[in-house]
Amino acid sequence: MNINPFAVSSPEMMGADEINKLFVPLSENFEIDAPGHLFIHGHRGCGKSMMLRQMTPDCLMLSLNKSLSDLPFLGLYATIKSTDLDLTDFDRINNQYAGLVLAEHSLSLFVTSKVLQSLREHMGDSLNNVEAPKAIERLCSNLLLDKLRSVGADFSVSDNLTSTAEVLKQSIRVIDDVYGLMTSYLRKIGINESYIPYSGPLVGYRDFLFPFLCELTQLDCMPKGKPVYLLLDDADNLSLLQTQVLNNWVSFRTGNKVSFKISTQRGYKTWRTTTKQRIETPHDFKEVDISTIYTGKPSKTAYPKWVEDVVNKRLAQCAIKASAQEFFPNDYEQETKIQALARKRIENWEVEGKGFRPGDDAYRYARPDYIKGLGAKQMRTYSYAGYDQLVHISSGIIRYFLDNAATMYGDELKSKLSSGSKSDVGLSRISPSIQDQVVRDSADKLFFGALDKLEKDAAADQLGASVQQFGQLRNLIKALGGIFQAILLSNRSERRVFSIALSDSPPTEIMNILDLGVQHGYLYEAAIGTKDGRWRTRRYVMTRRLAPLFKLDPTGFSGYLFVTTQLLQTAILNPSRAVAEFESGRLGNVIENAQLPLEFQS
């Protein structure tokens, strides 16, 4: 059977062996393995889950070649899915304090259940011995089950459990049953107007989960005396109230005992606690934005290098003897022509050069010159094939690269089979035409299919962003793509523009649209100095995944478009007009800045 080397599984479904084979550490060291609370922000697919999953004991034991008790920390993984928690039921509580207490209760039980699940699944064989089940049973009994009984929970347990898995399963069952009592209550108050007090058991982080975690690493079978890291994946899926509760937990500086490593997809709902305090970095926690690790100044080569390591590792796993560059070849004819244009620029540099070095000019203008030279009708023939272009198009999100690569692999295989090859044929390269077609389809899907789905979801979800806002985001992206294309085809000195900077302070409505774009991966946010150098302003980079849609050069940029509120307002209402007004010179101002980080510059 032919295994697709680029197939992506959810890290929570992957075994330690597979994780260990495929995981490539990030180049940036942001001390994720040091004690202390940490938020890891990043778009879906940038590798957050893999990073957290890799910190669980089964993976660490393999990668560090150590036993469980010798690990530097005990990582317990819990992914939070929106369907895991009955969020809508909380909206029915008009008793604010009850809501707060029940949110604490539900999150404590939920995370404890996940912690026990992680103990079941992520310890390898380390707890399959005679002593561990007894020790863990004692701990679960003393700190979890007895506590639940003391607050009124009524349940029966079996004494004849011999394995750790059974012991943990029993506690998970009890905890899930207690959780069920609360959800039953929430449903009951939904249909009744009168005062119905909750009379079930109540627990909280401080008296239930925290003591359990502290004692867990006092067991001989565990990393004794070492901190526990709670690896909470996708915390955006918590409700507002539960997010405030989690912030309460983060506000306790318990890093030497329990640290939270929390991933978000940039949709974390609040930084306030239930007591209205704001948790702050770096006092309460550290944070890192993985999306910007690869868009900042030091990232010129870090992301391409990381992707190359990931790809080479995956190719090697499937016994494919080709490097990433060889497996994804570029369009030879096209690249030859572009290189000829670059050589011509270098030769002409002394006479008419505009950049600082001959290489600057060649790099900046050869590819845009080529695209421009194709003419409006032939621009569609520009090929986005080639490993370097594919890396740029993935815009710092490894999942985008892998998903496209997986589709390309499938298409290439299909093509081979239809041409009569055997079913176990080994691929040694993906043809440029298939690469090009896949990234073009992908760009279409992102702009049409994905946005359509977001609009549809918004129509069903009363609380989130509105359908109208997604419509405005679509207009904004369309306008920016159109303007960037106009710049590329112009005779301006700097034609590779992919980002905008704000030259004033747009109203909240517009900022919300920009935030929505960032949240859903259409834009990336960064800061930049203002034109006069006195102030820093926001900069938004459009995802290069859309480059094929707008026929743009994806391989970098060195200019940015300073935009006013007026241009943004026009753009979100009437994108064609915004492009026309920009072309007639009425709106927008392109700034060339030699100091600007050249993202993804190869």
Next chain:
Amino acid sequence: MSSRHWLPLELKLKEFAGSMKHDFPNQHADYWDRYTALLSNLDLNVYPHINAGLSCLSKSPGFYTDHGARHFDEVVKFAGLLIEDTFNQQNSALRPYELYLLLCAIRVHDAGNIDGREEHEKKASAILMKYGGQIQLDATELNLIAVIAQAHGGRTIDDDKDTIGKTVPEETTVGGGVDVRSQLVAALVRFADEICEHSARASMHHVSEGSLPEVNMLFHYYAASIAGAKPDRYNKAYKLQFSFDTALFVHKYLTPEDEAGNQTEKYLIDDVWDRINKLNHERVYCNRFLLPSMQTDRLEIKMTFFKTIDVSGTKVTTNCEQRDLTIKDEGYPSVPSAWREKEEMSELKGENLAGKAW
């Protein structure tokens, strides 16, 4: 319960529970009944056994000062002294349900001592779960009372003494749309408990007989030396009157073991200043959460030093010296300035705003 001597604050609750039912979360419930049922359970099952529990079940067993039923009455009384007459002033007093929470929280705040001194403050919830009566049927009310009671001492899980600020919601709305200033209530419990220390809590019999265990002497001698203690709300002062037997100044006394197992020796007067210092800390801390009408701005301390001499076979007590001391908020205050370094403030600097296009 009918023979019980109700304290002024309790009578106030009785009045509110009858006449202001709409100010409680469940207007059909009788909150006076609910309070008295709790008290009845505690009177019967808990209070009589706290001192024995403290003596035998604490990590450092010994002869503790009184933590029995009278202590809880005293804290109710002292809380009453802190807020007396404020009920006549608009917006300066506790609301009916807050008063109910205050009384319930006071009644359970030290009840956990029945199982030993260690982390007794964290056991309010367990006590209510067992002896709360009607409160047991409303888990969120039980939780709120416990959270308020538990903030009277101890530390948070990250070893912070700011238990009120970090564990009690500032304001919250409970069932029936009733608003509760829970930090205010917690501060009243905490300060009333803190100031409720006087000679009645010492075993005067054992003090005079000199038969106390060595490690418990200091506590009893301190309490025995407090001749009078009273909040003076009209002068915003807390008044403490000490009557020191100079004979107790001669020796150092053992202190209980700390968490690391260390034990030291201390003179009584040095221990007194340490306690006064803590009392003043608590006063300043609790003021942060109290209404202006309930705050104190000073400690007024009067000290009398006496000695006992033998005059022809008769023991006669004679005053040697008298001193007064006032510890009050004065001078230009030192306040935290870390707010200025916070992230949300970082952009709001003059130089930055001057260059910003709005």
